[in-house]
Amino acid sequence: MSALAVRGLRVSFDHPLGLVRAVDDVSFDLRPNERFGLVGESGSGKSTMALAIMRMIRPPGHIDGGDILLGGKNLATLSAEDVRQTRLAGIAMVPQGSMNALNPVMRVGDQVADAMRDHDKKPVGIGALMARVGLPAGTADKYPHELSGGMKQRVCIAIAMCLRPTVIIADEPTSALDVVVQRQVMRTLADVQRDLNAAILLIGHDMGLMAQFVDRLGVMYAGRLVEIAPIAEIVRRPRHPYTEMLIASLPSMDHKDALRGIPGLAPLLRDLPSGCAFHPRCPKAQDRCAIERPEPREVESGVLVRCHFA
Amino acid sequence: MTAPLLQADCVSRTYGGGLLGAHTLALDGFSLSIGTGKPSITAVVGESGSGKTTLARVLLGLTTPTSGTVRYRGEDITRLSREARRAYRTDIQAIFQDPYGVFNPFYRVDHVLTTPVRKFGLASSRAEGRELIEQALRTVGLRPEEILGRYPHQLSGGQRQRTMVARALLLKPKIIIADEPVSMVDASLRATILGSLRRLTDEFGISILYITHDLATAWQVSDNIIVMYRATAVEAGSAETVVKSPAHPYTRLLVGSIPQVSLTRDWLSTEADAQRPGDRDAACRFADRCVSAMAVCRSERPLLSRIGPRHAAACHLHRQHAQLAAEDLNDVLA
Numbered sequence: 001m002s003a004l005a006v007r008g009l010r011v012s013f014d015h016p017l018g019l020v021r022a023v024d025d026v027s028f029d030l031r032p033n034e035r036f037g038l039v040g041e042s043g044s045g046k047s048t049m050a051l052a053i054m055r056m057i058r059p060p061g062h063i064d065g066g067d068i069l070l071g072g073k074n075l076a077t078l079s080a081e082d083v084r085q086t087r088l089a090g091i092a093m094v095p096q097g098s099m100n101a102l103n104p105v106m107r108v109g110d111q112v113a114d115a116m117r118d119h120d121k122k123p124v125g126i127g128a129l130m131a132r133v134g135l136p137a138g139t140a141d142k143y144p145h146e147l148s149g150g151m152k153q154r155v156c157i158a159i160a161m162c163l164r165p166t167v168i169i170a171d172e173p174t175s176a177l178d179v180v181v182q183r184q185v186m187r188t189l190a191d192v193q194r195d196l197n198a199a200i201l202l203i204g205h206d207m208g209l210m211a212q213f214v215d216r217l218g219v220m221y222a223g224r225l226v227e228i229a230p231i232a233e234i235v236r237r238p239r240h241p242y243t244e245m246l247i248a249s250l251p252s253m254d255h256k257d258a259l260r261g262i263p264g265l266a267p268l269l270r271d272l273p274s275g276c277a278f279h280p281r282c283p284k285a286q287d288r289c290a291i292e293r294p295e296p297r298e299v300e301s302g303v304l305v306r307c308h309f310a
Numbered sequence: 311m312t313a314p315l316l317q318a319d320c321v322s323r324t325y326g327g328g329l330l331g332a333h334t335l336a337l338d339g340f341s342l343s344i345g346t347g348k349p350s351i352t353a354v355v356g357e358s359g360s361g362k363t364t365l366a367r368v369l370l371g372l373t374t375p376t377s378g379t380v381r382y383r384g385e386d387i388t389r390l391s392r393e394a395r396r397a398y399r400t401d402i403q404a405i406f407q408d409p410y411g412v413f414n415p416f417y418r419v420d421h422v423l424t425t426p427v428r429k430f431g432l433a434s435s436r437a438e439g440r441e442l443i444e445q446a447l448r449t450v451g452l453r454p455e456e457i458l459g460r461y462p463h464q465l466s467g468g469q470r471q472r473t474m475v476a477r478a479l480l481l482k483p484k485i486i487i488a489d490e491p492v493s494m495v496d497a498s499l500r501a502t503i504l505g506s507l508r509r510l511t512d513e514f515g516i517s518i519l520y521i522t523h524d525l526a527t528a529w530q531v532s533d534n535i536i537v538m539y540r541a542t543a544v545e546a547g548s549a550e551t552v553v554k555s556p557a558h559p560y561t562r563l564l565v566g567s568i569p570q571v572s573l574t575r576d577w578l579s580t581e582a583d584a585q586r587p588g589d590r591d592a593a594c595r596f597a598d599r600c601v602s603a604m605a606v607c608r609s610e611r612p613l614l615s616r617i618g619p620r621h622a623a624a625c626h627l628h629r630q631h632a633q634l635a636a637e638d639l640n641d642v643l644a
Binding site for chain 1: 358497500501502503526529530553564565567
């Protein structure tokens with residue numbers, strides 16, 4: 001059974017010019033103990049998806065279809081109070097930009113305790129929890145401004161793990177950190193995952209980080225998943241042209257060649273191109289791509305691609 | 311020999327202090343010349359707090375050094391004549407990290423482009439100004455009709471940042487100081503923006519100081535790399551040498567910390583830095599994190615040694631090489 005199963009998820013935003021669909025018919029499974037990555041450019045819907053799974057989409061946005069199955073519960077239809085209980089205990093999130101996630105006028109240890117109390121748990125073992133995420137003794141008594149970016153992100157990991165959830169969503173947890181600290185924080189996240197036997201959904205745009213961290217990867221473009229495959233498959237042989245270009249746009253340390261960006265701009269969600277949304281930027285596009293929307297096809301066991309030519 | 315266009319001469323800057331709290335050294339006796347010889351891109355790489363942004367601000371005259379001098383054509387920038395000051399403000403342009411903060415949301419994007427045209431009298435007529443602006447936008451790969459007449463929120467982050475590159479171009483500068491110009495844009499766009507910076511150097515002869523925390527893009531786009539750690543340069547040289555044969559343990563740590571798209575998955579498991587908080591006050595500022603720290607690192611501050619014709623590092627591991635004075639850092643840069 002999956003740790004988390006997302007089925008046909010749709011998230012829309014009401015906009016004066018009509019409905020904007022930020023996440024469109026997304027399905028994937030997070031297996032127990034698995035690290036699953038979601039990559040895409042800004043505006044691809046990956047963070048919206050994270051918020052939707054946490055049931056944290058606020059108006060004018062709303063989930064307008066699909067299921068989010070977590071341990072026998074459907075988060076998409078659960079009552080607000082049940083969702084509140086499930087958050088942190090069943091599924092927790094390490095937010096993007098820990099600096100804005102912590103309360104600046106509250107000691108960080110108290111913030112962890114608060115999270116536990118909120119779920120009717122006695123706030124015990126906070127020191128051990130802090131040590132578990134690699135924070136030095138005494139950190140619990142500090143205020144966020146006294147901590148470095150990496151330490152604040154560790155506090156967020158401590159909060160995310162305090163009720164031992166089975167799924168942790170990490171939304172660009174290291175995008176504000178430099179590479180050395182990034183690796184330390186990701187290592188902590190991996191250790192915590194092992195401890196909890198949890199699955200991790202890592203959201204980001206750095207293909208290098210994904211290649212080194214996740215077991216499987218989903219690639220998002222304009223609100224849809226265009227490819228899902230084991231990470232080794234993606235690295236060895238990306239099937240969707242967009243995946244290929246995402247990898248090529250990353251500066252490689254092996255060979256120095258002309259920097260290759262992805263030409264054109266990500267499409268506006270309220271005005272998506274016809275057919276395959278990627279076709280205006282795709283070097284392999286044919287007439288068919290502008291007319292016919294590709295459906296996901298399993299081109300090989302475990303490799304799902306939305307492309308007519310994969 | 312003519313004076314370099316822009317020069318930091320043994321510049322230091324401290325922050326804080328006062329009655330309470332300790333001084334934070336942001337820049338410590340840093341020397342660098344830009345705009346001498348062949349146009350080039352020099353990357354200044356370092357983590358947050360290494361002093362790289364302070365260096366940019368000092369060179370731009372936005373931060374006053376605590377000691378040392380910044381010179382424009384050999385003259386102290388704080389004592390420039392009105393005319394020289396105007397030339398300095400034209401020749402040296404800046405691109406900042408945040409492509410959101412530099413725009414006034416109530417003005418159309420055109421405003422950031424027409425203002426320099428007007429203030430510096432770049433065009434004799436409105437039409438000529440418009441033509442200049444359109445040309446600059448096209449140079450950075452933007453379509454003027456998609457940019458002009460719009461408000462900042464209607465542009466993507468990449469469009470906004472490229473508009474700033476176009477703005478810098480308008481003044482036909484000789485030097486551009488770009489402080490983390492791509493850290494807030496997507497990887498897919500980074501390549502495009504850095505590509506347009508490279509073209510500015512190759513086709514327009516503009517020298518660029520590229521300030522970044524990202525060694526990988528520094529290597530891709532630059533001719534030279536200077537690695538900074540806690541207010542000083544710890545390694546400098548040609549981009550190729552610094553990245554492919556890093557000499558300083560900090561540079562090695564940086565290179566090893568970049569996650570690569572590869573089938574070898576050793577990034578998470580490799581342990582690359584030591585944690586010895588006890589060595590926080592060692593003479594070498596990197597000693598507390600250094601895997602190669604020796605007794606001498608605690609007592610004696612490492613100075614720059616010249617390891618190769620275009621390679622220098624400040625580390626006791628290389629003390630057998632001839633010393634390179636900090637003010638001669640440019641000797642190893644092309």
